[in-house]
Amino acid sequence: MRVIVTGGAGFLGTLLCRRLLAGPLELGGAAPSDVTQLTVVDLVAPPDDDAADPRVQHIEGELSRALGDEADEVFHLAGVVSGAAEADFDLGMRTNLDGTRAVLEYARGHATPPVLVFTSSLAVFGSDPAIGPVGAVDDDTLPRPQSSYGVQKFVGEQLVADYTRHGFVRGRSVRLMTVSVRPGRPNAAASSFLSGIIREPLAGERAVCPVPPDLPVALSSPHRALDGILTAAAVDDATWGSRTAMNLPALTTTPREMTAALDRVAGPGTSALVDWVEDPAIVAIVGSWPPRFATPRAHALGLTADTSFDDVVRAYRHETRGCGR
Numbered sequence: 124m125r126v127i128v129t130g131g132a133g134f135l136g137t138l139l140c141r142r143l144l145a146g147p148l149e150l151g152g153a154a155p156s157d158v159t160q161l162t163v164v165d166l167v168a169p170p171d172d173d174a175a176d177p178r179v180q181h182i183e184g185e186l187s188r189a190l191g192d193e194a195d196e197v198f199h200l201a202g203v204v205s206g207a208a209e210a211d212f213d214l215g216m217r218t219n220l221d222g223t224r225a226v227l228e229y230a231r232g233h234a235t236p237p238v239l240v241f242t243s244s245l246a247v248f249g250s251d252p253a254i255g256p257v258g259a260v261d262d263d264t265l266p267r268p269q270s271s272y273g274v275q276k277f278v279g280e281q282l283v284a285d286y287t288r289h290g291f292v293r294g295r296s297v298r299l300m301t302v303s304v305r306p307g308r309p310n311a312a313a314s315s316f317l318s319g320i321i322r323e324p325l326a327g328e329r330a331v332c333p334v335p336p337d338l339p340v341a342l343s344s345p346h347r348a349l350d351g352i353l354t355a356a357a358v359d360d361a362t363w364g365s366r367t368a369m370n371l372p373a374l375t376t377t378p379r380e381m382t383a384a385l386d387r388v389a390g391p392g393t394s395a396l397v398d399w400v401e402d403p404a405i406v407a408i409v410g411s412w413p414p415r416f417a418t419p420r421a422h423a424l425g426l427t428a429d430t431s432f433d434d435v436v437r438a439y440r441h442e443t444r445g446c447g448r
Contacts, residue, residue, distance in 0.1 A: 124148060124156045127194045129186060129226060130201030131163035132170070134305050135242075138349050139198060140173055150196055151238045151293055152359025162191045164201065186222035190229045196356060197239045197292075199226050204312035205246055205408060208272035219275035227282055231291040239292040240355045241283045243368050245300050245341055246273035249411040257413040262370060262420045269411040270313075284366040295355040296368035300343035300416075303381075304439040313408040317342065320378060321385055321436055324396040325443075332378050333402035339414035341373035344435045347428065354424050364420070372428035373416040374435075384432040388440065 126143055130136045140161060147155030163169045164182045173179055182191055186201060201222060208215030223241065230237050249269030250256045257264070268274045280296045287294035305318040316332055317340060323330035343351075351371040355363070382394035418426070429435055 124150065124158050124196065125160040125162075125192065125194045126158050126196045126198070127162045127164060127190055128198045128200060129164040129190075129222075130199075131161075132165035132167045132181075133200065134307065135302065135345065135348060135352075136163070136165070136198075136200045137170060137173065138345060139200070139352060140169065140179070142349065142353065144173070144176055144178065148196070149353075149357035151356070152362065160192075162194070164190055186218070186225045190226070193233045193235075194230075194237050197226065197230055197237050198352065198356070199223065199239065199241045202242075202276075203272070204310055204315075205244075205270060205272040206313040206315070206405075207311035208275060209270050209313070209408065210311070212271055215271050215275055219272065220278055223279040223282060227286045227292065231286060236290060236292050238356055239283065239286075239294045240352055241279060241294065241296040241368075242352065243276045243280050243296050243298045244273065245298055245370070245373070245412055245416075246270055247277040247280065247298060247368075248413045249273055259415040259417060260370065260413045261417040262367075264413075270408050280368040284368075287366050293360060294366065295363055297351050297355050298368050298370045299348050299351070300341045300371060300373040301412075302345055302348050303342045304435060305345065306439070306443055313405050314340075316405070317378070317381070320382060320394075320397050321439065324385060324393050325389055325440065327396070329396050329398060331398045331400050332382075333400060333405040334378060334409055335401065335406070336379035336382075336399060337377050338406075338410060339375055339377050340409065341375055341412070341414050341416060342429070342432070342435075343371060343373060344429050344438060346438070347372070347426075351421065351426055354426055358424060362424070369420050370416050370418050372418045372421050372426055373414075374429040374432060375414050375416075376432050381432055384436050388433055388436040
């Protein structure tokens, strides 16, 4: 089986590639099969251990260039994150919108339509100033994005749906919740602090929370997000159902509750390294995202939310011990 992962050298992309290389992949309802070729499309090279696998090849550069040979499966994770897309409109449009169109056109040229999984975001939902807060989101809630990133992701979903309707691809779009806890350094995502207020104190470093302590947020651990991506690839077309993007399950919490979990897991006082300094620009973006989701469609596929943020912190500590962060 030949697989392409755009953004495959990023955090979630690396986790996905390692899962794909580790064992058989279920694809579109067919029997599990081993990956024989994995193409990582990214601006940076994949980690050395992945690159050393003879099945892995790396294509460096913009998504507008050729993506290599035909593939059975395309995972489209590449994109500019929320804060960067808001700060640089042209970059966001070029990467998140034009890049998605380039991936779809590449897939359209295949002799056999590939399964294509597109990672969208909860940012397609937002609190329209003329209407008010979103409230709880279900599978039929109308997206009203309030950021350039959210608009770009929503347009991407519609393109995937239309290319699927025409039979060019077997598309499935999944809306990821904010993923926490991410290892490494902070990135330009507006929600980056939702990892930083856990990751940095665990490393003995200070972190800033730029939103009110009791602002509710929707989160997912990295592995729950990955389960959603792989499940979208695995099921047959009838089981996947609607071409509309699927919301993945969310754990609803607040920064105050997150730092309390940090103290319970890592020891009292660990959260004293968090500085609470509001940033109106971050509050405007993250505060517009809905915190509560009802996801019966995802549940029907066996997907569930994390049960507690304490468990998320424990898992992060276990996975990062001995590897620096």
